[in-house]
Amino acid sequence: MHRYLLYVFLWVTAACGGSQKSEAPADAPKADEKAGPIKIGFINSITGPEAPIGENLTNGALLAVEDLKAAGVTVELVKQDDLGKPQVAMSAMEQLVTGDQVTAILGPYTSANSNAVAKLAQQYKVPQLIPVASKDEITRQGHTYVFRLNAVSTQYARSLIDAALSFGAPKSIAFIYESADFGTSVSTAGKLYAKEKGLAVVADETYQKGAPDYRSTLSKIKAANPDLVFMVSYVADAILIMRQSREVGLSPQAFLGGGAGYETAQFESEKDISTNVFSVTQWTPGMDWPGAAEFAQRYQAKFGKKPTYHAACTYASLMLLGETANKVHGDREKLRDALASQSWKGIVGDVKFENYDGFTQQNRHEMAVIQYQNGVGTVVYPAERAKAKAVYPFPGWK
Amino acid sequence: MQMFFQAAVSGILMGGVYALIGIGLTLIFGVMQVINFAHGDLVMVGMYAAWLLFSHFHVDPFVSILLTGPLLFLLGALLQRGFIQRVLGEAQENQILLTIGLGLLLSNTAMLIFTSDYQLLTTSYSSQAFSVAGVSMSVPLFFAFIVTMLVAFALYVFLMKTDTGAAIRATAQDREAAQLMGINVSRMSVLAFGLGAALAGIAGALIAPTYYIFPQVGHAFTLKSFVIVVLGGMGSVVGASIGGVLIGVVESLAALYLASGLKEAVVFALFLLLLLFRPSGLLGRART
Numbered sequence: 208m209h210r211y212l213l214y215v216f217l218w219v220t221a222a223c224g225g226s227q228k229s230e231a232p233a234d235a236p237k238a239d240e241k242a243g244p245i246k247i248g249f250i251n252s253i254t255g256p257e258a259p260i261g262e263n264l265t266n267g268a269l270l271a272v273e274d275l276k277a278a279g280v281t282v283e284l285v286k287q288d289d290l291g292k293p294q295v296a297m298s299a300m301e302q303l304v305t306g307d308q309v310t311a312i313l314g315p316y317t318s319a320n321s322n323a324v325a326k327l328a329q330q331y332k333v334p335q336l337i338p339v340a341s342k343d344e345i346t347r348q349g350h351t352y353v354f355r356l357n358a359v360s361t362q363y364a365r366s367l368i369d370a371a372l373s374f375g376a377p378k379s380i381a382f383i384y385e386s387a388d389f390g391t392s393v394s395t396a397g398k399l400y401a402k403e404k405g406l407a408v409v410a411d412e413t414y415q416k417g418a419p420d421y422r423s424t425l426s427k428i429k430a431a432n433p434d435l436v437f438m439v440s441y442v443a444d445a446i447l448i449m450r451q452s453r454e455v456g457l458s459p460q461a462f463l464g465g466g467a468g469y470e471t472a473q474f475e476s477e478k479d480i481s482t483n484v485f486s487v488t489q490w491t492p493g494m495d496w497p498g499a500a501e502f503a504q505r506y507q508a509k510f511g512k513k514p515t516y517h518a519a520c521t522y523a524s525l526m527l528l529g530e531t532a533n534k535v536h537g538d539r540e541k542l543r544d545a546l547a548s549q550s551w552k553g554i555v556g557d558v559k560f561e562n563y564d565g566f567t568q569q570n571r572h573e574m575a576v577i578q579y580q581n582g583v584g585t586v587v588y589p590a591e592r593a594k595a596k597a598v599y600p601f602p603g604w605k
Numbered sequence: 606m607q608m609f610f611q612a613a614v615s616g617i618l619m620g621g622v623y624a625l626i627g628i629g630l631t632l633i634f635g636v637m638q639v640i641n642f643a644h645g646d647l648v649m650v651g652m653y654a655a656w657l658l659f660s661h662f663h664v665d666p667f668v669s670i671l672l673t674g675p676l677l678f679l680l681g682a683l684l685q686r687g688f689i690q691r692v693l694g695e696a697q698e699n700q701i702l703l704t705i706g707l708g709l710l711l712s713n714t715a716m717l718i719f720t721s722d723y724q725l726l727t728t729s730y731s732s733q734a735f736s737v738a739g740v741s742m743s744v745p746l747f748f749a750f751i752v753t754m755l756v757a758f759a760l761y762v763f764l765m766k767t768d769t770g771a772a773i774r775a776t777a778q779d780r781e782a783a784q785l786m787g788i789n790v791s792r793m794s795v796l797a798f799g800l801g802a803a804l805a806g807i808a809g810a811l812i813a814p815t816y817y818i819f820p821q822v823g824h825a826f827t828l829k830s831f832v833i834v835v836l837g838g839m840g841s842v843v844g845a846s847i848g849g850v851l852i853g854v855v856e857s858l859a860a861l862y863l864a865s866g867l868k869e870a871v872v873f874a875l876f877l878l879l880l881l882f883r884p885s886g887l888l889g890r891a892r893t
Contacts, residue, residue, distance in 0.1 A: 254721060258721035259722050386866040412864065419812065420616075424861070430608055
């Protein structure tokens, strides 16, 4: 009997620790004038459960490599797959820094992986630019080689709760979130901010992503009768949670979807369950940033789908990283200094890495709150950028 | 109290599907003493089959099990003939490596064909529910449970009342003695593996409308079905049915009374306790 158990454990460890590396430089390195192309390591979730979102990062990076080339900057992107697992991301990092000798690191996608890699970036003194991972802690540890373009998770929660408070007068809030880094950090920030704003936290539920059944958790939340339900999920569990919310008849004043799964095209297309749900996003062409609409068109033409914020933020990150690295001829130290002191304009608005509120080298990025209306995510907050009036309170399930 | 019933009902409905997966695994183990680590991946194949039939030919997943079942039976029979048959009686390590390898082959082939994107099978009733005495039940999951019961019952009748069923049971009890009695044990093995695969495929098709589909989805089910089988007693079909429902209910109640993040931990804690006090499982025979 115990032998079988042993095999199960072996199997689980093998499944968890297995690493597949896919190395495919986007462009064959050309014998350029003096130094050769700028080498940038790109750690991303190319396979594994995060792969559907990881693909957006890859696409954004591909467009950036093209545009950099058109601007006379040849970048060799050395891709590494982290399978969505921190330990794999760390070994990918070691390989990129010591083996491939890259100038800088872009990525990884998830918060857990970015945080693991950030420690190594600091240790090896290699500039790392994080395009989308949002856990606060990553840029709160005083790492001098770690930069982040996107807004931190605190901002997800703040923007959503601010928006809800501007639409109505909710009194209580319930949280349901996936139990990994992204979910817990967004929700922890949300709970603190909710209390600050005088909202009572009436339910606080974590779940393991991938579970097929959230019904008992959702009925527990329903029994607590909250005015707001704040959810943090990845792509597939977001749809499942909304479906099952409808099943158990959970119907608060507003569903607040904390980014990620709640702002995917797939979620948007499930009109039955997405209509009137709020979400917050790092990027949407609806925010009218310079070049954003054009980027959206080109992306659509090239990849046949709408760009997500992951694609846009990765594009913007690689553009500024490539240009800046080229100016300093691929020198890691000079690149770090340049990233810390300069500023850029692009499709995600103005970018400047600043130290504030305990964050270091963190871009103060502006977030958009959207609501799904007639199957389209429409900007409804901040008020000055709103494209439509928010539907509040939630009118109930059909 | 209503919340308790709600959680219990959700758990039982979900557990029914777990049970179906577990029955397939235990059947294979019972007859061949091979643990099929590709079992979850067969569930995945069933899910993709249902999804393909639905999205391209508009066949309802509950109807398409009439196709996915036989299809998976064939796939299982082929796998048994082509691969598993060759390692019967070999060292367990080899058998396990082989089935893990087959599983990886299946999931990576799926990734090659379908990419790693999440696919959703959204039927008109995917998020519908009805209410009985204040307890809401998911329509697709409710039907899935009914079908599960029917399939399990049919299997029970097949195993208990037919000659072939008796032959399969005889092979499971003692392979050599069965062979001496004139039973074609290698044919019974093909049959058992095919049936096990068909059950996994049917389970996959049944949960497809309420879950999401991606190439690695099977891993979670492999592990869960293994727990179910050991819990129920390895090789015991009735044990696997009880084990499946039990795990569904425990998960659901743990999510309600403890924390949803802890439900897996509770399942495994119970599992370990059971192994300590009843190492052969709920209905298992003691093994050496």
